[in-house]
Amino acid sequence: MGDWAIRVKDLRKQYPGRDGPVDAVSGIDLEVPFGECFGLLGPNGAGKTTTVEILEGLNQPTSGEVEVLGLRWQDDEAAIRERIGVTLQETRFPEKQTVYEMVRLFRSFYRDGLEPHEVLERVSLEGKANAYVEQLSGGQQQRLAVAVALVGDPVLLFLDEPTTGLDPQSRRQLWDVIRDHRGRGRTTVLTTHYMDEAERLCDRVAIIDRGKIIALGSPADLIARLGGEHIVEFALGGEAPAPVPSSFAGLPTVLAARAEGDGFALTVGEPHRAIPALLDHLDDEGRHLARLTTRQVSLEDVFVSLTGRHLRDNEPEEPARDGSGRKRRRGRRG
Amino acid sequence: MSRSYPLRELYLARIREFYRQPARIFWVYGFPTILAIGLGLAFRSRPPESIQVDLVRNSASDPVEDVLRAYDHLAREESRPGLLLNVAPADEVFHRLRTGKTPLVVDPEISRPLTYHYDPTRPEAVAARGAIDDIIQAAHGRKDPVATQDVKVVEPGSRYIDFLIPGLIGLNTMGGGLWGIGFLLVNFRIAKLLKRFVATPMPRRDFLLALLGARLTFLIPDLAVLLLLGTLVFGMPIRGDLLLVFAIDVVGALAFAGIGLLIASRAQTTETVSGLMNLVMLPMWLLSGVFFSSERFPRAVQPLIQALPLTQVVGGLRRVILEGAGWLDVAPAMAILAAWAVVTFYVALRIFRWS
Numbered sequence: 001m002g003d004w005a006i007r008v009k010d011l012r013k014q015y016p017g018r019d020g021p022v023d024a025v026s027g028i029d030l031e032v033p034f035g036e037c038f039g040l041l042g043p044n045g046a047g048k049t050t051t052v053e054i055l056e057g058l059n060q061p062t063s064g065e066v067e068v069l070g071l072r073w074q075d076d077e078a079a080i081r082e083r084i085g086v087t088l089q090e091t092r093f094p095e096k097q098t099v100y101e102m103v104r105l106f107r108s109f110y111r112d113g114l115e116p117h118e119v120l121e122r123v124s125l126e127g128k129a130n131a132y133v134e135q136l137s138g139g140q141q142q143r144l145a146v147a148v149a150l151v152g153d154p155v156l157l158f159l160d161e162p163t164t165g166l167d168p169q170s171r172r173q174l175w176d177v178i179r180d181h182r183g184r185g186r187t188t189v190l191t192t193h194y195m196d197e198a199e200r201l202c203d204r205v206a207i208i209d210r211g212k213i214i215a216l217g218s219p220a221d222l223i224a225r226l227g228g229e230h231i232v233e234f235a236l237g238g239e240a241p242a243p244v245p246s247s248f249a250g251l252p253t254v255l256a257a258r259a260e261g262d263g264f265a266l267t268v269g270e271p272h273r274a275i276p277a278l279l280d281h282l283d284d285e286g287r288h289l290a291r292l293t294t295r296q297v298s299l300e301d302v303f304v305s306l307t308g309r310h311l312r313d314n315e316p317e318e319p320a321r322d323g324s325g326r327k328r329r330r331g332r333r334g
Numbered sequence: 335m336s337r338s339y340p341l342r343e344l345y346l347a348r349i350r351e352f353y354r355q356p357a358r359i360f361w362v363y364g365f366p367t368i369l370a371i372g373l374g375l376a377f378r379s380r381p382p383e384s385i386q387v388d389l390v391r392n393s394a395s396d397p398v399e400d401v402l403r404a405y406d407h408l409a410r411e412e413s414r415p416g417l418l419l420n421v422a423p424a425d426e427v428f429h430r431l432r433t434g435k436t437p438l439v440v441d442p443e444i445s446r447p448l449t450y451h452y453d454p455t456r457p458e459a460v461a462a463r464g465a466i467d468d469i470i471q472a473a474h475g476r477k478d479p480v481a482t483q484d485v486k487v488v489e490p491g492s493r494y495i496d497f498l499i500p501g502l503i504g505l506n507t508m509g510g511g512l513w514g515i516g517f518l519l520v521n522f523r524i525a526k527l528l529k530r531f532v533a534t535p536m537p538r539r540d541f542l543l544a545l546l547g548a549r550l551t552f553l554i555p556d557l558a559v560l561l562l563l564g565t566l567v568f569g570m571p572i573r574g575d576l577l578l579v580f581a582i583d584v585v586g587a588l589a590f591a592g593i594g595l596l597i598a599s600r601a602q603t604t605e606t607v608s609g610l611m612n613l614v615m616l617p618m619w620l621l622s623g624v625f626f627s628s629e630r631f632p633r634a635v636q637p638l639i640q641a642l643p644l645t646q647v648v649g650g651l652r653r654v655i656l657e658g659a660g661w662l663d664v665a666p667a668m669a670i671l672a673a674w675a676v677v678t679f680y681v682a683l684r685i686f687r688w689s
Contacts, residue, residue, distance in 0.1 A: 094347070
């Protein structure tokens with residue numbers, strides 16, 4: 001086995017589209033060491049799901065090299081399958097099976113693995129062992145999906161947007177499960193478009209946009225690369241025309257200025273110097289503040305500074321895998 | 335935990351999924367039972383009906399009415415079918431004829447021959463015309479030169495319900511294969527369950543075998559319910575080998591499972607699979623002789639009808655149950671069904687998509 005849980009070189013995936021081929025993934029290089037929790041971040045349609053589905057052996061790349069656990073899909077599919085666990089976006093399990101029965105069914109597919117009860121305990125579903133799938137809330141169904149992914153005791157766990165659409169409490173419960181898996185020295189690859197999730201869980205993240213990795217590193221690294229540690233957000237009152245963002249760029253310790261919603265966002269090294277200067281500047285101009293807040297820089301700001309767009313701007317959906325151009329989305333029950 | 339086998343777990347999951355859904359149990363067992371009882375009652379063998387006839391009341395009608403009344407009286411005394419005679423003015427009886435309320439109008443005129451008005455394309459009108467003419471001719475002295483006698487057959491096995499039960503068994507087998515395999519698989523695909531399964535080391539062969547195994551398991555109660563209904567409630571005879579009845583049903587179920595698999599191999603939406611299922615089932619509902627004999631269809635389409643799997647299941651079952659046919663007699667039917675199974679499975683497994 002190699003030193004990497006995952007190794008990808010120049011991965012490309014092209015789908016036939018109505019107006020010519022669409023590049024879902026256009027040249028991704030990736031190395032994920034064992035024991036790491038690795039995040040793939042990006043807006044909808046960035047190519048996250050296509051990338052992980054290729055890593056999971058559920059989709060074939062157009063070109064490029066993929067090694068999972070030091071093995072290749074075309075040579076050692078069975079061996080890889082025994083040692084990875086997968087959750088897809090929005091799998092709906094049969095309604096009339098109990099939680100225990102589903103876990104037991106998936107356990108039967110693996111040569112080695114965990115006891116169903118042990119897995120249910122890990123995802124805190126032991127109290128629901130005999131409940132039908134249809135009786136579970138959205139968060140519980142998602143934890144069942146993770147339980148089913150863990151039952152083969154995988155070395156490498158893939159989670160595709162595990163917390164999308166969940167309430168805050170359910171998200172935190174899932175985060176605990178993911179941290180627990182990492183605590184056992186296992187590798188996790190997760191996709192998300194929640195930047196806070198990546199910051200809390202991941203050792204390293206790759207930010208993907210339009211099929212390419214545009215930034216790679218630990219969340220702290222990526223934030224540090226912006227230079228500033230803080231964001232000052234403000235909006236102006238009054239009828240006068242809005243000033244251009246660059247008119248604030250010259251203020252002390254301001255590293256970048258951009259328009260943000262109805263106001264402005266400044267990336268700032270030292271807020272205690274920048275804010276008084278900003279207030280003086282506005283005073284001189286005869287403008288008054290409608291709102292002023294400061295906060296720590298987040299991965300969201302990293303994404304915005306790299307792409308000029310927000311993560312959850314409504315981007316076109318990822319092309320469907322069958323190339324028919326249709327995408328079916330079903331609401332999860334509960 | 336004891337080592338459990340994917341095939342067994344997958345099979346048990348399918349069985350559980352079925353018996354935990356009361357609605358499905360109704361459609362598989364309740365509905366055919368109600369259909370059989372309903373149609374069995376609607377088409378049950380009734381005592382022969384009286385002959386219906388209308389007579390125009392005019393100056394010449396009295397002697398004719400006397401003849402018919404006398405015949406009716408005698409027939410009823412001998413418990414033979416009598417007459418249902420309606421004597422009324424011309425306007426009224428001809429209106430009844432035009433609106434189909436009576437099959438035959440007898441119009442006696444003094445100066446002209448006795449006239450029968452009827453629609454020659456209606457079998458009961460032709461029968462009534464013949465019977466009434468015989469009565470009137472006999473009353474005026476006609477003698478039959480040849481002596482004849484009637485033997486009446488009302489044996490179990492030749493009634494409509496006996497014809498219907500094997501048809502319903504075939505229909506259930508078709509529905510089970512198409513819904514139980516085709517529809518189910520497409521729903522699994524939509525729920526991304528198929529994709530989730532192939533993301534594990536699950537042997538794909540086991541998945542399909544479990545599906546088939548569950549399908550064949552459900553065949554036993556499917557078949558038992560309708561056979562018991564036929565024999566216990568309606569006194570349907572089973573003249574052939576019960577094992578052969580089961581064998582035909584199994585081969586038929588495999589053919590329909592193959593068709594279900596083929597339908598499901600690419601369909602991505604419930605709409606697509608529903609359309610495909612109707613496309614496959616509707617011709618067989620109409621042509622395969624489930625409710626009425628398919629021999630009434632034109633000779634040119636008979637080869638097509640005979641090639642349909644449902645025709646062969648229903649025909650084979652009827653021959654074994656009602657005529658006591660043996661293994662060799664139904665071998666051609668089983669060969670056609672086996673061919674359907676082999677070809678559809680072969681094609682479906684080649685083009686099947688798991689995601």
